[in-house]
Amino acid sequence: MKFDNIIIGGGLSGLTCGIKLAEQGKKCAIVSSGQSAIHFFSGSFDLLGKVNGEEVTNPLESMKFLPQQHPYQRVGLENIERLTDEALHLLIRAGLSFTGKADRNHYTLTPMGVMKPTWLTLNDFTSFDQKDSFPWKKAVILNFSGFLDFHTLFIKDGLKKFDINAQIKNVSMKQFEAIRKNPSEMRSTNIAKEFDKGNAIEEFAQKANLLSEGFDVVILPAVFGLFNKSVADQLKEKINKPVLLLPAIPPSVPGIRSQITLRERFQELGGTYLLGDNVEEGIFEDGRLLEIRTNNHGDIKFEADQFILASGSFYSKGIVATHDKLYEPIFGLDIDGDNNREEWFDEKFFNDQAFMRYGVKTDENFRALMNGEPVQNLFVAGSVLGGANPLKEGSGAGISLLTSLHAAEQILK
Ligand SMILES: Cc1cc2nc3c(=O)[nH]c(=O)nc-3n(C[C@H](O)[C@H](O)[C@H](O)COP(=O)(O)OP(=O)(O)OC[C@H]3O[C@@H](n4cnc5c(N)ncnc54)[C@H](O)[C@@H]3O)c2cc1C
Structure with missing residues (x-):
């Protein structure tokens, strides 16, 4: 089967990238093995909640304090505001509705009864302007x-x-x-x-x-x-x-609904969504990925001009850690992470955990590196990229949305 673009992973980043490319007339397929992080979604998309432990009021302003290897810095701070705007409109066109602005965090009440800064909150949920007062x-x-x-x-x-x-x-x-x-x-x-x-x-x-x-x-x-x-x-x-909805233990109902909404949008645009299929390997020639093979399709080749790896982080097995090894399981791409297991984690659970920043290495155009060389037509987007600790920063969905739009832009250039 031949497509313009094939995306590996059907989470937030894979779907965002697929929708953007399909909106531009590309013939796209998404191959996704299973559930994604959206099934655990709190109801809010975070852009940047904290930098160096300090709470952020204006994410666009505070991004300049992030380290150079952070995905936002690598996308280019001059591109971020435009991409946040584009992400919001892409989500709205898909049928999701939100409250929130990229240049000013609002707050949502967590199931622990704590106010948390965030970017976009689904309209099911209540957003608050102040973190230290409850209006009732x-x-x-x-x-x-x-x-x-x-x-x-x-x-x-x-x-x-x-x-x-x-x-x-x-x-x-x-x-x-x-x-x-x-x-x-x-x-x-x-x-x-x-x-x-x-x-x-x-x-x-x-x-x-x-x-x-x-x-x-x-x-x-x-x-x-x-x-x-x-x-x-x-x-x-x-x-x-007034009714205030708070997230329950996953699976998240608003999360699953959001995933279905985005998948339907992709399919309405003509995209092919293969759920429950695992990409197992790729065939490379002269620094290009020619085709991928999947578990369900055996010998049937999936060919494309460009591929996007959006296979998620450890949680989705986009990268894997065994007792002594850290690796990207589909193609064996280069990993930005420490080889020494002792460096992976801090025994104090709530400290900054180094492994959270590990991900697939890329060049400046977000093309995956293999044995130190960029694969010309394999782009990387979302939480499989390293360089950030989304949990500590409150940046998970923002990184997924903006890096996948950026990757799509590289392809559409
Ligand atoms: C449990 C959890 C909850 C989160 N909640 C929030 C939140 O509420 N708000 C927020 O802002 N951020 C949240 N985050 C951060 C989150 O990382 C991002 O928001 C974002 O959803 C990640 O999207 P992604 O597409 O990069 O990866 P994922 O959502 O992990 O999707 C990766 C997809 O790739 C597929 N895949 C992996 N390997 C293969 C393969 N070989 N072949 C085919 N498919 C493959 C997986 O099945 C999965 O569907 C959460 C993260 C986790 C882990």
Whole structure:
């Protein structure tokens, strides 16, 4: 099979790159082995939350304090503002809607009851301008009876910092009796599927209205609208208090919905999305990648003019660490990381962990290096790139979005 571009990995970076290339008329395929980090999505895309341990107000301004090997510096700070704008519009065209600006972080309340700076927050969730005040006095936290993935006590504890003495109440409904019988079935996606059918919305809203009498705000787990985008809006309309949705333990319902929305956009643009297929090897000639082979397609070749590696970090096995080795498992590309295992991690869990910065080495145009030489038509994007600690910096989605748009620009030049 022959394409203009083939993207390895169907997470946020692979999909963003694929949508941009397909919007420009390229014949693209995405091959993706499985779930991506978006399935664990908090509801917000981070751009830059912290630099050198200091909280960031204006990410565009603070990027200049990042080290030279950071992906934002390598994309070029002069390109970042334009790319943030482009990323937002690409996501909006795909059907996602957000609050947020690249030149000023806003805050979202985490499931630990802490305000966290971020860039774009899905409209399901509430964004706050201030981190040290909570706009309501009396909060009720409503959970589904038997749902163990929403940590109400952490939220209640977190809210004490804002002088809020929240109350926790449970809602029981007939619709959930069947899935409640088996605790492993009482998961966010199964609750969401019941609401998607439409018949739980009215009853839940009535119960929420009764249980929230005397309170100013209703806090709920974000388990609404897996396939039916309008569920959260319908509930917000029917519940007669402000509703604050907070992430539950993954799988993330808004995350899966976002992934589906982006995948559908890619396919509507004519893209081919091969899910559940693993890219296993590539055939190279004269410094170019000619074709890839996948697990499901055996001897069938996938050829393209350009390839993009967007296979994620350790979590998605885009790079792998064994007891004594760090490697990129598909092509054996060069890795920017330490060979000495002792240097990989700090025993103090919350310290900056060196391995978080490891990734595939590239040249200045984001082309992968193999044995020190760039592969002319293999670009690298997203969290498989090294040079950043997205967890400490709060930069995960920003790096994925901006580096994949940048890689697409190199291809479209
Ligand atoms: C658990 C988790 C939660 C996160 N939550 C957030 C958040 O809420 N907000 C935020 O800003 N950032 C978050 N991040 C940071 C995150 O890294 C980025 O936001 C971003 O989603 C990463 O996208 P990606 O496409 O680079 O990689 P991934 O999402 O990891 O996607 C890589 C894809 O490549 C596929 N793949 C790997 N190897 C192969 C192969 N050989 N063949 C075919 N396919 C392959 C994988 O199956 C996967 O689908 C989170 C990260 C993790 C790990």
